[in-house]
Amino acid sequence: MKVKSVKLSEIFPYYDNPRDNTNAVEPTKESIKRFGFVKPILVDKAGVIIAGHTRYVAAYQLGMEFVPVVYSNMDDEMAKKYRILDNKLAEKSSFDEDQLLEELRNMEVPTDMQAFFFEDINQMLNFSLDSINQQAEEYGGFQNDYSQVEEENFEAPSNEEAGESEEAPSDEEEEDPAKDLFVLKEREDGSHYMKVVCPYCGNMETIEIED
Structure with missing residues (x-):
């Protein structure tokens, strides 16, 4: 199967699509804007969408004229079965939560991907980047370039500053x-x-x- 660049107006949603992807449209738009249209839309010979309705709606809302498309030679009955199977397979997949959180923690700014998550990433990671940044601003920001820190000469306080009287040390040793x-x-x-x-x-x- 070859990927072709096809006008969006030349492909059509399946009229009886059983899957409601409304909540996934915005994250899909963000994904396309950030990473490009990575996964093509699968259509039948007539240009009716078999898989990729969410990407179709996202592309339409983004004002895209052309989208990557793969034409399938499935017949109508096979296409119907595949639509249901494709949607159900997506429901079956899940994340290894521990591995997902570890991967997010290793990212420089994991909350930059918030648009792709239904959960709040700050809550998933058990910390808030916003609160950390706010605390940093209160203390003058993060200081990472230590070469720019000016050296200061610190002197020990005198006895007067320390609240002690200046008395000459006694020659007599304390009795043991x-x-x-x-x-x-x-x-x-x-x-x-x-x-x-x-x-x-x-x-x-x-x-x-x-x-």
Whole structure:
């Protein structure tokens, strides 16, 4: 079968087409405008459409004069059966939802294809590109060119800015209370004591040592 460029006025819709494609016309128009008329219209010898009624209506609304057409040698009975079969086969097909969502997420702007979906792509992907763009604008837009970012010199705040007084560090080291543990000490009055850690409560205690 050969594809021919035929005047739209020379082909005709099937008068008793059982399929209502009204909701698919606008997405089909968008597809034709974006990708071209990729799939030809299938007609019988008299130019009556066997498959492609939606593409026919879309082409008519777009004001196209010529469309790609394939002429079939089916007889009337075979053409009727094929019309029904073609419509039912379309209903049988479905998407692998996980694979579809993964493919949409890998696209730069998946919502650019919203015209081809009956569902809202933002809801399918569980995020809104509009909300992300709005947040980006509130923060001055996305900054992707890091070579244009000016370097800034950051200085540590002074003690005054930090709310601290400028005091010279003490030469005296802080006393470590642990260094006197378990060391026998003598007071000025001659009595002796020792600092220990209670094994039960962990507190430091002072015990008197009798001579």
